[in-house]
Amino acid sequence: MNILLVYAHPEPKSLNGSLRRFSVKRLEKAGHVVQVSDLYAMKWKASLDADDSLDLQTRPSDMRFDPNLDSRRAFESGRQSQDIALEQDKLRWADAVILQFPLWWYSMPAILKGWVDRVYASGFAHGVGEHSDARWGDRFGEGTMAGKRAMLIVTAGGWESHYSPRGVNGPMDDILFPIQHGILYYPGFSVLPPFVLYRTSRTDEARYSGICDALGQRLDDIFQTAPIPFRPQNGGAYDIPALTLRADISPGTTGFAAHIA
Template sequence: MNVLIVYAHPEPRSLNGSLKEFSVKRLRDAGHAVQGSDLYAMNWKAALDAGDSLAPATGDRFDPSRASKYAFENGLQSADIAAEQAKLKWADAVILQFPLWWFSMPAIMKGWVERVYAYGFAYGVGEHSDARWGDRYGEGTFAGKRAMLVVTTGGWESHYSPRGINGPIDDVLFPIQHGILYYPGFDVLPPFVVYRTSRIDEEKYAEARDALGERLDNLWNTAPIPFRAQNGGDYRVPELTLKDDIAPGRAGLGVHIK
């Protein structure tokens, strides 16, 4: 299988760097092909702007979505964007690895998403009508591919528990797992999270490494998070609210998981 690891940490000698190198070796030793996008090493341009299109400037007001659509459809995307899209097409599974900074991914990785997920490639695909609202949330360009987050955080696991001060880790990661990964069609596996990174000694590192190895070994047989498919019958279209008989009396992020 083909695995793409998109990685964001500025220090190669960090815990993240060590775990990333371990993942590459583990996957290759198991016979998988691996490509990587080390965003800091690549000096990835994070800001989406008019320079992402090679189309001649017209003087019109810059519309990010429209410019993205035109560049994608006409082969006028900047070379770095096109190269990352080719990796995503090639991959059977994608791993996003990053430290949790201020309750989200580092800005450089968010910029990777914003620039690489072009209109017509990762969003804006499929029929939009009163019967369907595009191919997304369970359908789309990446349907049939798998994705998983590998996340490190300085907080204790209890801080991210159901009653923890930071909120449940599944809620914290929901915008990434449901919005960035499930939206364009990935089957999203439960995240691999390493907590309290400042207290990782050799023994705890070995435990984290071995647990990650087990997750990598089972990348193709781990059950994905059972998010509800947009066009699977649970939502009204085009309102895209759950029907009254689905999870009655409940609200919040959890209702979008079966």
């Protein structure tokens, strides 16, 4: 199978760098074909702007830039910046996608968010499908990435208890919800439970060996692990076009948990 690893850490000698190398070797040993988008090594441009459209690079100075509309025009006309088009080709190629990153300020590093902003062009990863009183686009369980799997590998400096249901940082599932449900499930990925490593500064040789054992098992099972059971938007659980859960679906439950069956 084809696997794309999108990697966002600036230091190759870091724990993240070591885990990335381990993951590639483990996946290849299992017979998978792996591509790595090492965003820092690629010097990935993080900001979405008019330069992402080859046509807009020579636009009149008084022409208004519209991120959504201009992204769509560039995608549909084949006039996107080459770096964007190449990453989209990798996503089309992949059967599974892994996003690996350190948790910085409760989210992914800016360079990885910029990869999403630019690669997820309108017409490619969003803004697709029929919008009517019966459907509201191909998204949240449908879309361009339907049939593909995705998983996060995340490192965090804090203790696991800091990210527990009553921990000061809030539950890790809640922190990762915008990424897993929004960035991955939205365009159709089946999203696997994340692999999260806590208290990274306390990693010695013995602990690292155990981490590799656990991560290796997750990678071995990447095409067998049951995905997070997010509710599909157009599956009947949501009133359309309000896009709110029907009153009889998980009554009394609010927040992120309501969107998991």
